[in-house]
Amino acid sequence: MQFSIIVPTLNESQNIDLLLTRLFALHLDPGNFEVIIVDDNSTDGTPEKVRIWTSHANVHLIERRGKPDLTASILAGVAAAHSNAIVVMDADLSHPPEQLLTMVTPILDNNYDVVIGSRYKAGGSTENWPLYRHCLSRIGGWLARSICDVSDATSGFFAFRRELSAHISDKAYGYKILLELLMAGQGKYRILEVPICFRDRMHGTSKLSISHQWAYLQRLMILAGGAINVNTAGRFALVGLLGVFIDAFVFQWLINQAAGLATAHILGFLAAATVNYALNSKWAFRQHHTDCLKWNQFARFLTVGALALLLRGGILALLVYVGHIPATIAIYPAIIATAIVNYFGAAFYVFPDKSNLPSVDIRWRVASIGIVIFIILLRLVYSGLAQLIPDEAYYWNYAQHMDLSFFDHPPMVAWLIWLGTGIMGQNEFGVRIGAFLCGLVAMGYLYAFAYNLYGKSTAMRAVMLLAVLPFGFSSGLLMIPDAPLVAAWIATLYYMERALINGRNSAWLGMGIAFGLGILSKYTLGLLGIAALVFVIIDPTARRWMKRPHPYLAAILALLLFSPVIIWNIENNWASFLFQSTRLLADDYHFSVHYLILHIIIMLTPVGFFAAAFILFSYNPNTQDQYEHRRRLFVQIFTGIPLLIFLILSTFDLPRFHWTGPIWLAILPTIAWMIGQTGDMRVLSSYLRKAWQPTLIICMFIYAFILHYVVLGIPGIPYQIFAEHYFWREATIEIERIVETVQHQTGKKPIVVGMSKWSVASALSFYNQNGSHMDIRSRNMFGDSAAMYDFWFPSQQPTNRPIILVGMKRHQLERNQAGDDLSQMLDQPDLIQYRMIDKHGIPLRRVYYRMAQGFTGKIEAHSLN
Structure with missing residues (x-):
């Protein structure tokens, strides 16, 4: 007997004759295979029809009793099979019998361990399925692909070597035994996917139901390492209900006592969490907990609880401040969201099922998914709540003066x-939605880039690193030029790798577009062009592109996309290009390499910094393989060349904090690859791998803590540490009051002058939208440079209108950059004063202001009206 065909059935009497007829009509020797029908207690006469076939064909019938279960049926068939090659298929003719030989031959030839009939492999398809079935199947397959590396892990048509079934867990159940088989192999099986056309059944009804879908999801999470089952979920729900009662009771009592929103929700959470941990550890997850207190487990509980709490604060603030829902009602959806985070955190991190732990690789995949989802939720919840930093407000002013380009960017x-605020409104979320989407685009391209270099597991870890490392997290939250720059940078890297390493002609088109969009985001992306030229010169294989038209066409395409900037510069005497070049050739030299290194350590975290240094200078993989050698060279060139340029610049110029952020995108996949290696016994790499888990947790906690702090506050921690650059919404309200008082007293509308390069004026402009519309200028009124304000408000004419100077520091209201006394340019200037800005009675920051009866200027001129 060469192979056995196992067909599980449940009420398939209309299909069984058609299936067996087609199987035995194949051009196969009937003596070379057997058909084992495993019936799950059918009530429509299916066993009777099978018995007729058993009398004259190599067909066997197994009748199971009890609760129907597809996995149990197939395993019963495997136990009764007489051959080592097993083929599993459905009875409803959805799987083409004509491809049977294609499926089983690789097993018989011992070339593969598992062969899968795939609907989603190139060339595969489905026919006559309703849309909802397509969606359910796609979602199920997509979820499974996170922990196994096949395109159709939920297929019911597959072949395998019989002895592999012994590795399937005794606890396996449900309708997706292929997934059980693949996960039992821990990635060690030789797997082949064969494209098939899946046709929906012509007779009978599908056995798929919501309960089957839930069972699949439950089993998928168990295979991923979660301590999830019906008993655990039920007990957790009961404990959670008690926690909801305690949480809501404490919250509402504190609100009634006039406690702040932050104090009430934090104390309510802590009261409920204390009870929940005691009951979950002793009851809900009892089988995964020891009687004595385990500090490691308790620390994990505190970690999950703290992250859930800080995310919950954002959800609560969103419902109360944006949705205008009463706090006593908003607390309930916030509690539910927290419970979901806590449950999955408890199941996968605090109380995992150690008797069923998957491989380290799978655990890193699951951790990557959880961390990325948490970061995305954190950004999404807080992006519309946290006030704009002055940089974002400045770029918002760009959008209010739309042009082909701008002076400094x-x-x-x-x-x-402009697009985000046009759709979502003139608010923080409208400003930041572009950064959020750019962050998602960057994750997608980084996944594809890392996948091409190292595979799926590394790609998932690379996306996790991008989400968590400071430069990646900030670029996906703050709407500054680095947000589109990071997305375009990694897209350019992806297409460059496809073109220079894999020789794809079509990749040059993508590279031209990505590069063009990148230099429309920030001139820094031009460093990738220099790196590409160096790589082409050094690498003999890539050097051949210099004789082909593709790179030059890509450069022309990028130049066409960049043409708005060129046109603007032509119209404005090359102002932007001259600014970017002269700032690097200034006479004021500063040796600042140490600052650059410090900034890198902050942007990458210390662990990321040492990992990058280890890879760039110490890492020495096996270079016998030509592809591996070129891959290593690609990473070194596209990280090292931009880094070298920044190092040179920092020898005579002060570096900007975020200068080097994007250059680490090229090395992120290699850092992610190193995290997953277990064979490297070098001490440094071993320590670095162990240090990543606490590093990731600390970073997530810091981000969540800061966002919660600036939106809701943290009881006992004052706000004054943000005294200069934040809380401009409240400061603007105070300035509006001063303006109204002056206008009432003088009968003239005052001019408000932000006494910084652009920060104060920009922040006041954004947060003045809903108040009295102030006439806001920047310090270029006093002869200083103010970036785009020099273009928007170039006039320096004297005026007899009242002047109100506003600054973050006292000295900004005393002298300009040239050292001139500002009082000489003002008519009857008052003394410098300040107002303490508060929120709900809590001090936030100071804002300094100075009033005058008019502006005289340095020279006589006609007055402004």
Whole structure:
């Protein structure tokens, strides 16, 4: 007997004759295979029809009793099979019998361990399925692909070597035994996917139901390492209900006592969490907990609880401040969201099922998914709540003065803000939605880039690193030029790898578009062009592209996309290009390499910094393989060349904090690959791998803590540490009151002058939208440079209108950058004063102001009206 065909049935009497007829009509020797029908207690006469076939064909019938279960049926068939090659298929003719030989031959030839009939492999398809079935199947397969590396892990048509079934867990159940088989192999099986056309059944009814879908999801999470089952979920729900009661009771009592929103929700959470941990550890997850207190487990519980609490604060604030829902009602959906985070955190991190732990690789995949989802939720919840930093407000002003380009940056940031605010409104979320979407685009391209270099597991870890490392987290939250730059940078890297390493002609088109969009975001992306030229010169294989038209056409395409910036510069005497070049050739030299290194350590975290240094200078993989050698060279060139340029610049110029952020995108996949290696015994790499888990947790906690702090506050921690650059919404309200008082007293509308390069004026402009519309200028009124304000408000004419100077620091209201006394340019200036800005009676920051009866200027001129 060469192979056995196992067909599980449940009420398939209309299909069984058709299936067996087609099987025995194949051009196969009937003596070379057997058909084992495993019936799950059918009530429509299916066993009777099978018995007729058993009398004259190599067909066997197994009748199971009890609760129907597809996995149990197939395993019963495997136990009764007489051959080592097993083929599993459905009875409803959805799987083409004509491809049977294609499926089983690789097993018989011992070339593969598992062969899968795939609907989603290139060339595969489905026919006559309703849309909802397509969606359910796609979602189920997509979820399974996170922990196994096949395109159709939920297929019911597959072949395998019989002895592999012994590795399937005794606890396996449900309708997706292929997934059980693949996970039992821990990635060690030789797997082949064969494209098939899946046709929906012609007779009978589908056995798929909501309960089957839930059972599949439950089993998928168990295979991924979660301590999830009906008893655990039920007990957790009961404990959670008690926690909801305690949480809501404490919250509402504190609200009634006039406690702040932050104090009430934090104390309510802590009271409920204390009870929940005691009951979950002793009851809900009892089988995964020891009687004595385990500090490691308790620390994990505190970690999950703290992250859930800080995310919950954002959800509560969103419902109360944006949705205008009463706090006593909003607390309930916030509690539910927290319970979901806590449950999955408890199941996968605090109380995992150690008797069923998957491989380290799978655990990292699951952790990557959880961390990325948490970061995305954190960004989404808080992006519309946290006030704009002055930089974001400045770029919002770009969008209020739309142009082909701007003095200090290309126009992409303005275009994205203009589009976002046009759709979502003139608010924080409208400003930041572009950054959020750019963050998702960057994750997608980084996944594809890392997948091409190292595979799926590394790609998932690379996306996790991008989400958590400071430069990646900030670029996906704050709407500054670095947001589109990071997305375009990694997209350019992806297409460059496809073109230079894999020789794809079509990749040059993508590279031209990505590069063009990148330099529309920030001129820094031009460093990738220099790196590409160096790589082409050094690498003999890539050097052949210099004789082909593709790179030059890509450059022309990028130049066409960049043309708005060129046109703007032509119209404005090359102002932007001259600014970017002269700032690097200034006479004021500063040796700042140490600052650059410090900034890198902050942007990458210390662990990321040492990992990058280890890879760039110490890492020495086996270079016998030509592809591996070129891959290593690609990473070193596209990280090292931009880094070298920044190091040179920092020898005579002060580096900007975020200068080097994007250059680490090229090395992120290699860092992610190193995290997953277990064979490297070098001490440093071993320590680095162990240090990543606490690093990731600390970073997530810091981000969540800061966002919660600036939106809701943290009881006992004052706000004054943000005294200069934040809380401009409240400061603007105070300035509006001063303006109204002056206007009432003088009968003239005052001019408000933000006494910084652009920060104060920009922040006041954004947060003045809903108040009295102030006439806001920047410090270029006093002869200082103010970036785009020099273009928007170039006039320096004297005026007899009242002047109100506003600054973050006292000295900003005393002298300009040239050292001139500002009082000489003002008519009857008052003394410098300040107002303490508060929120609900809590001090936030100081804002300094100075009033005068008019502006005289340095020279006599006609007055402004």
